[in-house]
Amino acid sequence: MDKTCIIYGSSTGTCQAIAEKIAGKLGVGQADVYDVANITADTVGAYRNLLLGTSTWGAGELQDDWYDGLEKLKGADLSGKTIALFGCGDCESYGDTFCAAMAEIYDGLKDSGAKFVGQVSTDGYTYDDSAAVIDGKFVGLALDDVNEDDKTDGRIDAWVEEIKSFL
Incomplete structure (x- = not known):
């Protein structure tokens, strides 16, 4: 597996916990798991694979720290990198914008030259x-x-198995 990092934005700790769970399943060390508020273009440049996670807020908006984080990623050279996205949402209270923040990241980076994997x-x-x-x-x-x-662990396990071959 090429060098992989996990970058997450979390306001309540849920997305952070998911990021750490994914890291454990992929064997990604804690030093390679970043809060998006603390990344730089140099941080991103050190990795071949980027797993990007966000929670969704309000009417389908990014977690607050992702607005600056997305700009930093747009400023980095992502060509040739592999990106997999994960998102946390609320399908009952916000069923009309469920996990929509993933689309914000995808739309912001889809023309970056990176390869997206892990569609579900x-x-x-x-x-x-x-x-x-x-x-x-x-x-x-x-x-x-x-x-x-009750579905979280099974969904993470299936996703991790799918993306492993791309990392």
């Missing part, structure tokens, strides 16, 4: 709408660790 089928999910669904799949791993916490 919408089968088995309960939600009304999501900007993060393109061609019938989420652009990354969508999780609701509040309302569907």
Whole structure:
């Protein structure tokens, strides 16, 4: 596996806990797990694979720290890198914007020269709408660790197995 980092934005700790769980399953060390508020273009440049995670807030918005983080990523050379996205959302209270913040990151970086992997089928999910669904799949791993916490570990395991071959 090429050098991989996990970058997350978390306001309540849920997305951070998910990032750490994914790191453990992939064997990514704690030194390679970053809060997006603390990254630089140099940080990103040291890695071949970027796993980017965000929670979704309000009407499908990014977690606050991701606004500056996304600008830093846009300023970095991402050509030839592999990106996998994961997101936390609330399918019951915000079913019309479920995990939509992943789409903000995807849209911001899709023309960067990076290769996106880890799209997830919408089968088995309960939600009304999501900007993060393109061609019938989420652009990354969508999780609701509040309302569907019983599905979180299985979804993470399946996603990690799928993306391993690209990392």
